[in-house]
Amino acid sequence: MALGDVYATLEQLKSYLGPINDIVDDDELTDALNSTSRGIEKICHRQFNDAGTASARVYEPSKLDLVRPDDFHTEAGLVVETDDTDDGTFPTAWAATDFQLEPLNGIVDGENGWPFWKIRAVNSHRFPLDGRRATVRVTARWGWATVPSPIKQACLIVAAETFKLKDAPFGVAGYGEFGAVRIRDNPVAMNKLAPYIRDPLSVL
Template identity: 35%
Template sequence: MAHEYATLAALRRRVGSETADTSRDDDLTSALAAATRGIDMATGRRFWLDDTPTARVYRTAGRVVREPDGDLLLVDDIGDVAGLVVETGSGSAWSPLTGYETQPDNALADGKPVTGLLRSGSWGFGTARVRVTARFGWPAIPDDIVEAALIQATRLYKRKDSPEGIIGSAEWGVRNLSRRDPDVWALIEPYILPGFG
């Protein structure tokens, strides 16, 4: 997929591999990809940005929140509003829509995604559909997510040395690996969408 949250070079350094040593690259690349997709699944979102705008269709039922200054349509993370198009309709009949604001205010300036579109009027209810064309994802991968990916990829890479989930050391003796790495969880927890994790 090639949208990993850390670089192979950073993971090589993390596991103590020499820069010129590429003998473990396949295993390290696999661990990094698995760690990245695991973060995606645990948080319910992805932190890489689409290369070009793509269209997604949303039913308004269950996605509209009534706010004091209008109706907020909850959308997937939008990391860039260049090329943002909002339309209503269905099938092959779509009409452009104006009069909306991106929410939260200043999200992109703060390095966070747009997660809602606020409209003073109604988005429509029930079977109404809204098509949003945008670059989905995050504007940039947060540092916490990069660190979580490196920790988890290192853990997955070293898992080959503990096939039964048991690790040992002369200093600490034998112990079971925990199901979740507490540091990884602490780093990704603020990014988890409600209903995930």
């Protein structure tokens, strides 16, 4: 799946709800999946799909030895470049031996399959820390290799709950603006998402 796609398919949601064998509610089900998927991203501060190809993004270092880019799941196509003269260009390409990718080996709490989201300068290398502009450009294949099962499960749980709200006494006007709020109100979904939140304090 590409960045911006939903984290569970329409067919999976229809099976989870019933199963549902007709197409009468497909538009509403799709809306529920979309709003829930975007809500998951807002809560977790990350996207769980695969960009498919590498592209460049720029970042400000957190420290002289650390950059925190968005998630990327492979070293293939990875390029790290810096702006050492504060002119908005990135002429200095770093060798693979100049930095370390973390989490090490793509393992978190004993679980494989995690992407990298830290680039740590090693030996005597340091990232230029300007404080006014982004000084590091990272070219990578953004996202995760596969969507984690707990993310899919949380998506199905909340999308199903959202869809069922149409039958509530007062109904709902739309799904999009309420996605993240409804996820936070669901303890089962939040429990599944908790290990994947990049900045837990920001969603309390």
